[in-house]
Amino acid sequence: MKRLLALGAVVVLALTGCSGKKDTGGGGQSGGDAVALLTDVKKTIDDAASVHIVLTGRDLPDNAQTLASGDGVATHAPAFKGKLTVRSAGAPIDAQVVAVGSKVYAKLSFTPTYIELPPSQLASLGAPDPSILLDPAKGLTAVLPTMKDPKIKGDTREGAKVLTEVTGSVRGKDLQGIFPKAPADQDFPSTFKIDKDTKQLVSATITGPFYSGATSSYDVTLDKYGEKVEITKP
Numbered sequence: 380m381k382r383l384l385a386l387g388a389v390v391v392l393a394l395t396g397c398s399g400k401k402d403t404g405g406g407g408q409s410g411g412d413a414v415a416l417l418t419d420v421k422k423t424i425d426d427a428a429s430v431h432i433v434l435t436g437r438d439l440p441d442n443a444q445t446l447a448s449g450d451g452v453a454t455h456a457p458a459f460k461g462k463l464t465v466r467s468a469g470a471p472i473d474a475q476v477v478a479v480g481s482k483v484y485a486k487l488s489f490t491p492t493y494i495e496l497p498p499s500q501l502a503s504l505g506a507p508d509p510s511i512l513l514d515p516a517k518g519l520t521a522v523l524p525t526m527k528d529p530k531i532k533g534d535t536r537e538g539a540k541v542l543t544e545v546t547g548s549v550r551g552k553d554l555q556g557i558f559p560k561a562p563a564d565q566d567f568p569s570t571f572k573i574d575k576d577t578k579q580l581v582s583a584t585i586t587g588p589f590y591s592g593a594t595s596s597y598d599v600t601l602d603k604y605g606e607k608v609e610i611t612k613p
Contacts, residue, residue: 431602546570
């Protein structure tokens with residue numbers, strides 16, 4: 380009888396231990412699994428007619444010209460319409476921005492109408508030509524399949540969505556299309572969260588030496604995939 384009771388106690392403890400484990404949805408997977416998932420995510424974005432993108436910078440240096448934030452809709456036209464904020468000597472400069480093809484138009488708080496800005500001028504401020512945000516070769520998706528040491532960390536639930544988290548590093552040279560001042564020879568630790576059902580990239584955080592003498596982060600969220608949007612010259 381004592382042996383049976385002891386055996387029963389062991390079984391109960393084992394079952395209790397199993398029931399307390401969280402389902403991480405394959406945490407710790409790496410290599411080919413992560414690359415395949417990121418490739419699927421790139422295709423989802425590349426196939427979308429438009430995506431709403433919100434970008435927010437953190438820990439940006441006050442003594443540099445930096446891209447502070449952005450909020451707008453990008454298409455594969457290529458085109459973009461929204462708002463960008465850059466910081467110069469710590470002071471924010473807000474601009475309504477429309478980019479169509481290779482032309483960028485901005486309306487600042489002190490200008491009554493849109494003025495054309497050369498993309499090189501935006502690059503000097505740390506901001507990209509926003510029309511290329513969805514460019515398959517230079518935009519957000521370009522960094523996904525080339526991510527260094529990608530690993531699937533597991534799944535988390537946010538509301539009705541199950542998000543798969545992938546971590547790794549993005550090479551600076553692959554970031555320069557969207558972050559012109561990123562050093563080409565540096566690696567940027569990154570986290571991507573992907574909707575498990577739709578393979579849509581929901582959010583990303585990229586951290587590293589975007590600007591000399593500082594370690595900064597950019598948080599990016601993406602939603603409203605595939606909405607019909609027409610963007611024209613202002």
